[in-house]
Amino acid sequence: MHLxxxxxIAAKINAESRAAVAELQSRGITPGLAVVLVGQDxxxxxxxxxxxxxxxxxxxxxxxxxxxxxxTQEALVAVVESLNADPLIHAILVQSPPPPxxxxxxxxxxxxPRKDVDGFHPMxxxxxxxxxxxxxxxxxxxxxxxxLIESGIETRGARVVVLGRSMIVGKxxxxxxxxKGPGGDATVTIAHSRTRDLAAVCREADILIAAIGQPEFxxxxxxxxxxxxxxxxxxxxxxPSSPKGSxxxxxxxxxxxxxxxxxxxxxxxxxxxxxxxxxxxxxIASARRWAV
Amino acid sequence: MHLxxxxxIAAKINAESRAAVAELQSRGITPGLAVVLVGQDxxxxxxxxxxxxxxxxxxxxxxxxxxxxxxTQEALVAVVESLNADPLIHAILVQSPPPPxxxxxxxxxxxxPRKDVDGFHPMxxxxxxxxxxxxxxxxxxxxxxxxLIESGIETRGARVVVLGRSMIVGKxxxxxxxxKGPGGDATVTIAHSRTRDLAAVCREADILIAAIGQPEFxxxxxxxxxxxxxxxxxxxxxxPSSPKGSxxxxxxxxxxxxxxxxxxxxxxxxxxxxxxxxxxxxxIASARRWAV
Numbered sequence: 276m277h278l279x280x281x282x283x284i285a286a287k288i289n290a291e292s293r294a295a296v297a298e299l300q301s302r303g304i305t306p307g308l309a310v311v312l313v314g315q316d317x318x319x320x321x322x323x324x325x326x327x328x329x330x331x332x333x334x335x336x337x338x339x340x341x342x343x344x345x346x347t348q349e350a351l352v353a354v355v356e357s358l359n360a361d362p363l364i365h366a367i368l369v370q371s372p373p374p375p376x377x378x379x380x381x382x383x384x385x386x387x388p389r390k391d392v393d394g395f396h397p398m399x400x401x402x403x404x405x406x407x408x409x410x411x412x413x414x415x416x417x418x419x420x421x422x423l424i425e426s427g428i429e430t431r432g433a434r435v436v437v438l439g440r441s442m443i444v445g446k447x448x449x450x451x452x453x454x455k456g457p458g459g460d461a462t463v464t465i466a467h468s469r470t471r472d473l474a475a476v477c478r479e480a481d482i483l484i485a486a487i488g489q490p491e492f493x494x495x496x497x498x499x500x501x502x503x504x505x506x507x508x509x510x511x512x513x514x515p516s517s518p519k520g521s522x523x524x525x526x527x528x529x530x531x532x533x534x535x536x537x538x539x540x541x542x543x544x545x546x547x548x549x550x551x552x553x554x555x556x557x558x559i560a561s562a563r564r565w566a567v
Numbered sequence: 568m569h570l571x572x573x574x575x576i577a578a579k580i581n582a583e584s585r586a587a588v589a590e591l592q593s594r595g596i597t598p599g600l601a602v603v604l605v606g607q608d609x610x611x612x613x614x615x616x617x618x619x620x621x622x623x624x625x626x627x628x629x630x631x632x633x634x635x636x637x638x639t640q641e642a643l644v645a646v647v648e649s650l651n652a653d654p655l656i657h658a659i660l661v662q663s664p665p666p667p668x669x670x671x672x673x674x675x676x677x678x679x680p681r682k683d684v685d686g687f688h689p690m691x692x693x694x695x696x697x698x699x700x701x702x703x704x705x706x707x708x709x710x711x712x713x714x715l716i717e718s719g720i721e722t723r724g725a726r727v728v729v730l731g732r733s734m735i736v737g738k739x740x741x742x743x744x745x746x747k748g749p750g751g752d753a754t755v756t757i758a759h760s761r762t763r764d765l766a767a768v769c770r771e772a773d774i775l776i777a778a779i780g781q782p783e784f785x786x787x788x789x790x791x792x793x794x795x796x797x798x799x800x801x802x803x804x805x806x807p808s809s810p811k812g813s814x815x816x817x818x819x820x821x822x823x824x825x826x827x828x829x830x831x832x833x834x835x836x837x838x839x840x841x842x843x844x845x846x847x848x849x850x851i852a853s854a855r856r857w858a859v
Contacts, residue, residue, distance in 0.1 A: 404695075406734070433763075442696065463756065465741070465754070
């Protein structure tokens with residue numbers, strides 16, 4: 276069993292990104308990322324800090340906009356529009372989830388699609404489905420695909436089961452892995468809560484991607500001997516034995532599933548670090564496009 | 568074996584459309600469809616005539632723009648833009664394929680997404696993937712879904728195999744049938760030319776949708792006993808016994824497959840008539856939205 280080291284792969288991608296930023300800077304271009312956070316959710320604050328920190332480490336121009344929880348829709352859209360117009364900013368991300376009074380879809384649609392590095396604007400989702408090379412692909416699915424590529428796992432002709440049909444992970448992954456070309460050409464099945472005999476469907480997978488958001492949902496009987504398992508879940512569960520009283524687990528029951536696998540990602544340290552690495556990657560790609 | 572009568576179902580939908588048009592007209596609204604054809608391809612001319620004829624029969628305002636084969640990209644986009652601005656037009660369709668000197672994607676992106684009743688603009692593709700109710704769904708996949716619904720075939724929990732990953736049929740169908748809600752909730756597998764052991768994958772299907780564009784590709788050994796088969800293919804093949812010297816066949820070897828099926832669509836008379844019926848349906852839906 277091979278443990279796929281997301282931290283090491285993310286570090287490699289970040290090193291490539293650092294070199295790409297240096298090259299761009301030698302031409303007078305500094306890729307700029309703006310992250311907008313509304314409210315004080317501690318998990319969101321931690322994500323935003325982490326994105327800002329990585330961006331700065333790689334030499335990017337990184338801006339944080341921290342807005343109060345009672346920011347109106349109009350005020351938030353006005354911030355997005357000012358960032359759309361800002362030539363130093365190539366990438367805009369509004370940290371999800373916003374407070375409940377905000378219409379998140381309308382905010383995402385206010386972002387210039389050419390700066391939507393999260394890839395959630397309908398234009399980018401559509402371009403991904405259409406196979407356009409200039410689509411921004413959502414960072415987590417892009418990171419999953421990259422983990423497979425960097426680990427030498429062939430997707431072409433492979434049976435892939437994507438467990439979960441969210442627009443954040445499941446659907447874009449299905450589109451990515453079934454597209455023509457390297458890192459694609461897989462035979463993809465989208466499984467979900469309505470799937471009958473889910474265990475049997477999951478056992479068809481050469482590559483099983485768990486993105487269902489339920490702690491340790493995937494058990495050993497759902498995995499074929501020799502399968503590759505990519506665990507997208509990040510769930511905090513009670514753990515009396517830990518000083519914090521809780522721990523992070525994935526959507527896969529790692530201890531029982533790992534021995535059956537050809538390769539598997541751990542949680543934490545698997546898909547997680549890839550998401551921020553791919554955000555930096557998308558930001559740099561955006562800066563390149565704007566420079567043309 | 569039940570033969571799914573696409574002509575009868577399309578006639579039923581057209582009758583509903585005629586009633587909807589009458590209701591809109593009583594409020595002073597006549598849904599307007601503009602079809603743009605570049606060049607003189609006989610098959611395209613026949614499609615355009617057929618769309619225009621059906622539109623007029625249902626009481627729609629129907630406009631044909633027939634442009635010479637040497638129309639420039641700029642001139643074509645100018646026509647599209649004038650239709651975008653025309654308040655009597657709620658639906659714009661540029662007949663595919665245009666001559667080779669035309670960048671079809673750029674023309675589609677020039678159409679106002681709110682008039683893109685073909686559903687090929689990236690905004691509409693994205694909205695379909697995102698599950699937005701106001702997406703225009705491409706007419707052929709929408710027609711396939713409707714055939715299933717009208718035939719009382721439950722998609723929820725069903726194993727669906729979509730054979731073919733085109734953006735015209737395969738991918739939108741996969742998104743539609745795996746979406747939450749009635750007519751969706753299926754477990755969808757996208758199979759294609761790179762799929763290993765394609766026959767075995769197709770045999771997993773409770774509902775098999777053939778959209779691979781190869782005459783009589785699906786043989787009896789690829790279909791599970793009791794499956795439902797939807798044949799999207801329309802292929803003209805040589806037929807010395809016919810006065811024309813040719814005939815239309817689908818992507819399914821009908822004679823050998825039909826006896827195994829719970830239900831199957833014929834070619835012609837299956838999916839074909841649904842495409843135009845759904846185009847009228849989308850045009851009326853568009854007129855309703857513009858009237859709000």
